Amino acid sequence: MAQAARKIILFNKPHLVQCQFTDEHQRPTLKDYINIPNVYAAGRLDHDSEGLLVLTNDGGLIHQLAHPDNKVSKTYWVQVEGKVSPQAIKALSEGVELKDGLTKPAKVSLMAEPVLWPRVPPIRERKHIPTTWLSITISEGKNRQIRRMTAHVGHPTLRLIRYRIGNWTIDGINNGHYLEVE
Template sequence: MLIAFNKPYGVLCQFTDRSPPPRRTLAEFGLPPDVYPAGRLDFDSEGLLLLTDDGALAHRLTDPKHKQAKTYWAQVEGDPDAAALDALRNGVVLNDGPTLPAQAKRIDAPTLWPRDPPVRFRKTVPDAWIELSIREGRNRQVRRMTATVGLPTLRLVRVAIANYRMEALMPGEWRIVNS
């Protein structure tokens, strides 16, 4: 079984949390028993999370040697110019080494659900949206990549993993997909 889930902002990609005070987890969304996340999505990121009861499928989706593309929409602080986008496309050097080249382009602001809490708006600082596809999965990689090129991420939404897309799922909703 493979499930596409739209992970809301502020939810852990696990079913329990032992930290005081406990944070929101996947347990509150009525997911079928015995499914587990195939990969992770940061607490402060939103969007597509795949869950499965098939260990081999989870491995194919997450093992770096398979290099499955993960596509994100990132609202960034600043105005992405050609140099910043080219740097992302060529790969940037992070503190844990260089990244693989990414697909990167500026996009119009997507139609998304409101985030709770909302992204801080500042009249004097422009923001923009970029679409970024990466084939790695380092800790907070997209946020670190955009910061490296001078575009700190304000909001991050994963919209696709390999050929699986979030489509019309609202935060907290899920559906079974064909694997």
């Protein structure tokens, strides 16, 4: 039996979509957006996070991208509550102590608000509390790590978008759409 050609799908996951093809609670899933058989997500994004998800039929690639020992870097665009101080950026960059241990050093910088699709529903906005956009690059993947890191330094995450995994980005992929790559 011939082996199927390797497929790699870059999907720009919308907010509130489950990173699986079925859901017992009838929530939106990958099946609502991707009609390609035998591809599976290489890693996860929480339902309340958006952005790049890589799907493939190559088990080795899934392992390479998703297993923490492989240290594939991922960049997130993160909108947080409040004005972020240099001390908070330094703490995030050096690693913060979470309940499941110290995070590895991250690359963290302030960024201009990116041009994005509207989020449905929109983030909560408070009239007298500003927001800040951060670019955070990590090479580990603890559960809800970015959200827990920003909360730890006093800046709850309002919107989280995975922009990059390894060399792949969401550039040119509209939210809710995918691109098949070589």
